[in-house]
Amino acid sequence: MKRRDYFMLPNEIFSLGLKPRDFAVLACLIRHKDNENDNCYPSRDLISKECCIKIKTVDAALKELKNL
Numbered sequence: 070m071k072r073r074d075y076f077m078l079p080n081e082i083f084s085l086g087l088k089p090r091d092f093a094v095l096a097c098l099i100r101h102k103d104n105e106n107d108n109c110y111p112s113r114d115l116i117s118k119e120c121c122i123k124i125k126t127v128d129a130a131l132k133e134l135k136n137l
Contacts (some may be wrong), residue, residue: 076100085137092132093120 081094087095097119100113113131117124 088130088133090120090122090126090134091130093122093126097132098134 076099078096082092082095082099094116097111097116098109100119101115102109111119113124113127116127120127123131
């Protein structure tokens with residue numbers, strides 16, 4: 070199994086004007102993206118734990134990101 074110690078964010082993410090919670094959630098989604106087919110299915114609970122935010126906040130961030 071290949072160990073991943075880092076992941077890359079596209080430069081475009083910095084020009085989206087995201088709130089910190091939205092930025093963190095988007096970074097988390099990119100972190101969990103499958104590089105072979107661009108699928109991404111982390112649970113809301115996992116996102117909540119990794120971003121240190123409540124699930125309700127994850128839901129709000131996901132709603133905002135859908136509107137981009």
